[in-house]
Amino acid sequence: MFGYLLQRLLYIFVIVAVMSVLIFWITQIMPGNVAYMILGDFAGMDQILALEQKLGLHDPIHVQYWRWAQGLLQFDLGDSLIMERPIAPILFDAIGNSAILALSSIGLVALVGIWLGVYSAIHHGKAGDHIVSLATYVTLAVPEFFWCVLLIILFVGYLGWFPATGYTSLSEGFFVWAQHLILPVVALVMGLMAHVSRLTRSSMLEVMHSQYVLAARAKGVPEGLVIRRHALRNALLPTITVLAIDVGVLMGGIVVVETIFSYPGLGRLLIFAIQQMDVPLIQACLIVVTIVYAVANLLADILYTFLNPRIRYGSSVNG
């Protein structure tokens, strides 16, 4: 187990290193002159050249990359060109805000999605199952940004229950804080919930017809226990893999949802950076996103291993 973990951590490191080269290289092609952006429209040519010299923009690209990567390892992400402040604190705030959104979404997706899936598997072929199946089929086809628009029309404009945009910190009261969080979270989870529910349903149905569930029933184990301990535990394995993939989808969704609800998170920061051509900020955001995604995949792997005793000791079985 320990060796396996070490191997995976090393793998993450390699991925992040490769990605950092890719991100740095691609963002270097960006149009727009950094020195020009800092100095503004009225700078003379000699001023621009001097600043470029000072920033090291004339160095070969691998020297520039190495400088950037070294900073990265020391959590020094450079300064934002537009906001003219160090990136690290801005980024940490944004990550915190996005984490609240992401964690409550994933939690909700796992809970409600799995519950819906189990419910329709147990009521297979009955009205409840049909309703859930139909609802999830339609829900899957609605992109996040359209959910946002629909939710805003209904709950902000028509019913007036929630504020349209923004974010307040928890210190201003739980109720106000939650009010700003509910709509973005709902917009984020709808599609994923449908996805998880459909998957759980089909793997539950498969497991419910298996020999060991039959054996458990024949043994006289109460039905509730059969479902919880024998069926669900095994049916959840594919669901967990999908949850990890869904983290990637969720990050895409977060970009869209944060932009629409003006929620001050990582996604909106990234879009802001792209629109403003703020190269250091774009690089920092992208590298953070890569790390978060890699770690999420690792966590899913560990959880999978933990729940599935057959591969609990990792490489020894599969070689």
Place this chain on the structure above:
Amino acid sequence: MALPSMASAPRRRPLPASLVWGAGIFAFVLFIAVAGPFLAPFDYDQMNILKRMQAPSAVHWFGTDEFGRDVFSRVLYGARLSIAMGIGATMISLAIGVPLGLIAGYYRGWPEEAIMRGVDVLISIPPIMLGLLILAVTTPSVWKSALAVGVIYVPIMVRLTRSVCLEVMGEEFVEAAKARGERGWYILFSEILPNAWPPIIVETALRVTFAIMLGAALSFLGLGVQPPASDWGLMIAEARPFIHQAPWIAVAPGIALVITVIAINLLGDGLREILDPRMKRDRL
């Protein structure tokens, strides 16, 4: 399951309902995408300030937008770019992913190692990020967002094609071709590929829906289609400031998008029932 009796063997099973419905609706949407501008009652960019933000009526079925343009005509017009982006992106991922997957599966050794490690890196990038990365550094346009979305789905296509290829390679006709001394390329494209299509086609149908949704999302963020051209994603984005006074401007293209995606999903499910009945989704 009853044993298959010889008498009923030649009778063909009826096509799955999902396939019929999905194909029907999708054909209709495709027709609109092609013929939209000719069907539309108004020009998509014909402004009329006197008729700003009118509610749906007999003349303007989906109402008018903030410039008095007919929303129905614009939805018909927008179908073209939305569908083109979805299908174009998927074609790109097929064109790159399938040959790479075949090569990885057939030649093994270092080509497989190189391709699959590259896929590992690509797949560890969250889907939308690659698109953002490409679009961040260049000026946005339709074909670039199609390319961005297409590249995102290359790893999935490679993995799928490789695993199907490995399966087909165990078959006898491949052994026979090898015994005949056929060349590698011939075996790959004339023996293996024709037999590897079914799961790839099913996956392709699924990818088209994802690509349409992701493409629309990129347009929505201003990183895809640029005005004055328009697709459904951009239409919804442009309608956002007015969604309280004139919700129909945003809702109409959204519903068109949802119907299209549902149709392709149905089509994909139907195709899977016919082509890949064992539903080997775990191959990815």
